[in-house]
Each structure stands twice: as structure tokens, then as C-alpha cells.
Amino acid sequence: MIHDLGLTRRRGTTLLVPILSVLSVAFLVGCSSESDDREKPPRDPKPSASPSATSDQAKALEKQAQEALGIGEADDPGDLFVESGLERASDGIHTNSGLSSGRSYTLSVVCSGEGAGEGEEEVRLTVTAKRPTRQTVTCDSVPVRQRITDAPAQIRIDVDGLAGSSGTVGWRIDELAK
Template identity: 40%
Template sequence: MVESGVERVAEGIHTRPTLDDGAGYKLTVVCVGKGEAEIVFSPAGAGSGRMVPCDRSLVFERLTGRSRLALDVRGRPDAAGMVAWRIEKV
């Protein structure tokens, strides 16, 4: 495991993990509550990004390590609850 955490959906996840350039990683995100959240990568090419329903479903995303990667998970305006994430090297 590289990094993990839990935040309120309203606050979102805002992390700048230290990853090896070009290495493969798996991001796991789960949201519990109501509404949905959106995974956003910067730069955009690091991962595809997707919606995370706040219904306890696990969402997996593959990403490529970049020295300047930013990961944000932002709740939609109607979202409430908790969001958890884990980044692991594959």
C-alpha cells in the first residue's frame, strides 16, 4: 500500500501521492452515504477518472505514476457521507 485515508464527501479527497514515474498503481475508492463523487486526476492522462456512487460499491481505477500527480475526489452537490481510498502498487 502507498497511501490511504477516509474523508467526508463534502470535504473530498485532495492528495499528492509520491509515486514512481511510469509504474502501475491501483486506486480503490468507496463512498458510503447518498449521491455520488467524481475522481479527478491532474494531469488528466494519469487515469481516466470516473464517478463513484455513494452506495458502498467499490470503484477501481488503474493509474500510471507521475512525479507530479494530483488526485481529487469531489462530491457532487447532493452528496453526503464518507469516502475512503487506497493506492497500491501493482
């Protein structure tokens, strides 16, 4: 006798084999049958972007920012290109830019993207030349321009994404012709 399973031996065989066969069939039938939960859609379906769709969207936002700033296009004949760049809004911009002291410049900043919040998504721009100036930039692919007159030798540019903002932030500095 096998006491711990409650089974008895008959002529060298165990009743375990037929019981396991019955349990296996019951398990397979139970796993393959349709349940009511499977027929109902999830309560809050959340669409998820595929990696290629996310990559395509990021590239499109980068292109919008570049076009808005004129990066890659012929410069105005009177202005001298100094530098430009693109970053993800979530990473922000944190750069020091060397300038020619006493000259005048135009700083252009654009945010192309969207966020999770209601209304317009935004980033906060802080430019520190002689003193810090702060401005909010909407992520609508429209550049914001600041004129920097009598520039110091270096300025600090910081752009931080506000809660839920995503997309691409770009900047461009041009020296104004004398």
C-alpha cells in the same frame, strides 16, 4: 390623582394593586390554557438526528468505506500498500500522492453514504497523472478501481461531492508487483 394611568387615590392606597392582581391572574390563565395550535402537529415535521446518532452514522459509514477498501486488513502478497485515507464527502479529497516513476499502481476509491437528492448519490473523481481523467462514483460502498501504468512521480486525486451527497469517501493506492 394619577392622571397618566387614569387611576385615583383613596386613603393613601392606589387602585393599581387590585388591577395588577386581576391582570396577573388573567395572564396566568391565558398562558396555561391549551390552544388549538398546540394540539395539532406541525405541518412539515422534520426529524432531526441527535449528535450521537449523527456520530454513530458517520462512524458506520467510515467503517463501510474502510472495509470496502481493505484498510486495516492484510495486503495481497503481490501488492505493496502506498497510502490511504478517509474524508467526509462534503469536504472531498484533494491530495497529491508521490509515486515511483514508471511503476504501475491501482487506485481504489469508494463513497459510503447518502444524499438529499432523488436516486443514487454520487461524487466526482478526478485523477491527474499524465492527463486528467474524470469519473462519477456512486455512494453505494462499492469501490471503483483505476489502474495507473507508467506512473509519473506524482498524481493528483480530487473527489468532490455532488449536490446533496454526504457520507464518507475513502481512497487507497497500491503498487502492483512487478
